Amino acid sequence: MKRFAVLLLALALFGCSEANHSGTGPNGEKIYRLAVIPKGTTHEFWKSVHYGAEQAAKEIGNVEIVWRGPQLENDRKGQISVVQNFIGSVDGMVLAPLDSQALVSPVSQVVDQGIPVLIFDSGLNDTSKIVSYVATDNYKGGALAARRMGEILNGEGDVILLRYNEGSESTQQREEGFLETLKEEFPNINILSSDQYAGTTPQSSLSKAKQMLDTFKNEVDGIFAVCEPNAAGTLQALKDLNLTGKVKLVAFDPNAELVAGLSNDSVHGIVLQDPVAMGYKSVKNLIAHMQGEEVEQRIDTGEFVATPENKDEERMQELLHPPQFGE
């Protein structure tokens, strides 16, 4: 225990040095060091966000992006640590919170230390301290999916909604947008199931989708998968059960296989976000705020639907194959 006292003493000595919050570029102008914290680092979506953020940094000039996510996807504690660890070592922070509640207190800790925080992709329960919220209107995205579904089914049939994961704000809004729009605009479409969570990986989604499709295989006409891993698993499940084409699939967010599915009648619609714009607008607006400009509280980055019919249009191609950082 004596040694432990020594440890504390040494830590106290470390504590004597105080932070200095400045960084300057070669020409003496201020360099803004921004932390950009995604929900994870392996999904393609985040790599496109990263691309957009770097694009913005390049345009502005005196901005350095530090890109760092939690060690594991869906690791809330890990993301909290990352947020806290940046205190003192960056000038601003752009964060896609993994959880709308758990990140409230760490964010307020960061803001209290004088570092402005901008939230993107997913919302936070307490918005009083943040600069702005840059995101897809997920509710609107869900509504777009519902309209596309209604269009394919000609307003009649039975559909399944496969939810993502508990506590994920963005997908929850897509789910609500989908359900409410169907109810209002397509009263003849019947929801077979809307209470199952597919989990965060393509593997877990595959097994959940298989269970659901197997249970309802005689009735189901369409299925909405609310995010990319979810849709990847569902597409595989449709193939395994020989239901492609028979059961219409509307996905949210693209990947190579889903995009290919648009051409072979296995995928009938993909709701698209604009991740590049998300990264770009986040950095732009945060810097604008730091330079004293007024910034809007809520910035929508747009949502789109790719279909077998419009998939070859230029804008759709851009959104279906967004550039990724490091390519």
Next chain:
Amino acid sequence: MPETPSDTLLTMRQISKRFGATHALRNVNFEVKSGQVLALVGENGAGKSTLMKVLSGAHRPDSGEMLLDGNRYAPSGPHDALLSGVCMIYQELNLAPDLSIEDNIMLGREVSNFGLLDRRTQRSRIQEALVTLGHPNLRPETPVRYLSVASQQLVEVARALVFESKIVVFDEPTSSLTRSDVQNLFKVIKQLKEKGLGIIYISHFLEEVQEIGDAYAVLRDGESVGSGSLEGISEEEIVRLMVGRNVQDLFPAVPHTAGESIISISDLTGTKIPRDVNLEIRRGEILGISGLVGSGRTELLRCLYGLNSIRRGEIKVNHVTTHPTPARMIRQGVGIVSEDRKQEGLAQTCSITDNITLSNMSPYAKFGFLNLSQRQQSMRNWMQKLHVKAHSPEQPLIELSGGNQQKVALARVMHQQADVYLFDEPTRGIDVGTKSEIYRLMGELAAQNKAIVFVSSYLTELLAICDRIAVMSRGQLLEVRPRADWTEESLMSVAISGEAI
């Protein structure tokens, strides 16, 4: 046989080996001639096995040299030694049970053509060796698992022949053989002699040594203390060389008289062994239990202490029937010193203090917490009392020598203030000085009216210090008699034959 230098097969000259501070071997000299059986004798811990490990290349000597057939010999390891012509046959055989006789013999030296086994050449060589040894009936493809211990030993001897060894070392080869198997082994050894091999024969049984050996060499405390022809030297003289003092000095006598019975065992039967054991354990008496390894001696003690489960029978401690568990027996005043210090008897990474007090912490505990300084002070006294050599009571046990570890094990049972002491091979693998101390301690305990049960394979010590000796064989306790009625021969013959005299 003419005594010319050319007859000398193996010479070990001035071999020394140190482990830390202890001299395991000190300037040992040693010679084996062609066609000679040299008996290597010495107490446990005298350095025999270290010397043989040097010979087999498992240890490298710190100094000294070895000559094999006139050439310098410095094996890099056991396999190298085998290829150079030195074959070791250990007490615990070194065979892979699921491989065949053939595969076991050829392991590591398979005859091959371009990586493919040449089984035909291999097999004919092995067949030849088995014929030479007088066992043409053994089939090379039989898995070793199905062979008796004696036949397994033969496989190892056959390996020596196939590899054209010059020196064959037998380390306690007879300790698990029946009388007739021993005679067969001796025939095999004579055949090896006739082929001109040199044999090193290590055994505790001096009468065997007299029967098969031509010459002897005695080790004591890592030094050569005598060698020569076995003709014209008596067993007693060899024992004196081994222990380095008169027998009376090694076994100090502490007068004591037997009192009333403290434990009585009737029809005690364990899961397999022991079977139907009846025995009275008395205060003020040292009761010896003799028998071969596996005869049920150890199991009897373990059943009595609650470490092995009991199928049948009754145990009365102080006239009260008891179903033994270790905790209950400790409360009843029974203590045990396990035969296996390392695996069971002692917690090697724990301190001396913890090891001694583990079975009885109540003197130092209040509300479940210990008074460490009081405990440590008490341990100093215990260490002094038993002459435990260590820096401090907090030293981990693993750093102590075998003898000192054994003293800690003894200290534990004494510290728990036992009335009945169950000692399972308490003198195995420790030096002569410590042995003598342990014998004296046992006498003193008996004089304090404690009861002692003493299991040992070493007949000399049983005959020297016990008041009564029981013999076990194949799980049964055959005879209990006063010491004066036993000799080494009669103990051995009852143990092997399984029949009471």
Next chain:
Amino acid sequence: MSSKETKPSPSESTTEPGALRRFFRRIDFSKGLAQFGVLVLIMLFFSVAEWLVTGRTSFSTSFNIIMMASQASTIAIAALGMTIIIIAGGIDLSVGTAIALCGTVCAWFLREDYGAAVAIPLTLLTGVVCGAVNGMLISFLRVVPFIITLGTMSLFLGIGKLLSGSTTVRPDESSQVPHWLSNFATTSADTTILGLPPGVWTLLAIAVLTYLFLRYSVFSRYIFALGSNESTARLCGINIPLTKIALYALAGFFVGLAGMYQFSELSEGSPTDGVGLELKVIAAVVIGGGSLNGGRGTVQGTLIGSYLIFVIDNGCTKIGLPNHLTDITLGVIIITAVAIDQWRQRRLERS
């Protein structure tokens, strides 16, 4: 050929060991002193590296050092319990999901308006029950703890999902969670005492108690004996099943506490939040000098081990190293710690 052959090793020779080797021999890796040295070196490294890379010195501020302590406290509390288990020669892979289960229990009782006076004791009790279940299964089924706790790892996860209805349990932060609890491990809140959050003070107090327990209690002697040699413990009349159940239940109490820390950190309970946590907890003990062979482990070492994990994470973030380098660094440190333990073990056996 021979399975017992012992290779002659250079260190058996009589030549005097070099100065460096003598220096290393004298360092006792089991008492935490060496780990302390490593910790100081790594912290110095990050202080300098941060300044060189970014021109800032935010790593070595008292704010950051205290914040790392509060980040580490969940792991550290659980690791203290794990230290006891590892000393006894056991392991608990279920610790991560058990922490999450306890956190979920805490959140559930708060959300259902039972109040902290009910929720906290029940959280701790849940931990004790989880530990006792582990201990009982290990004792009565006589299966190695690795396998049993691999099973209960999934069991606790499932129970957590059952309780929470497979969603995140969120009590209302302003009305249902007491102020002290939501700021238990927060550095910047008004609840800090002498600069440290109450969670860190609690951790330190628990650590001191654990230290005293491991040094002075009769029960701790049984735990050390059990980990050093179970047969010896049996020989000495120690009731092994009972001892195991008691020690796993005791470690469970620490898990319950860690669950409370986890809740206060996330202000919600989700049964999936503990997956992967067990590795950090075990790593903290191993880095701190605990031996997976049993019989060894210290409170000081474990605290330093827990802290070190978060120092590395923090330092790597501050320098802006990519995620994979953090993983690699931590892996190298864990392997080094295990290698040193093995090396030390062999050295002891040889002497």
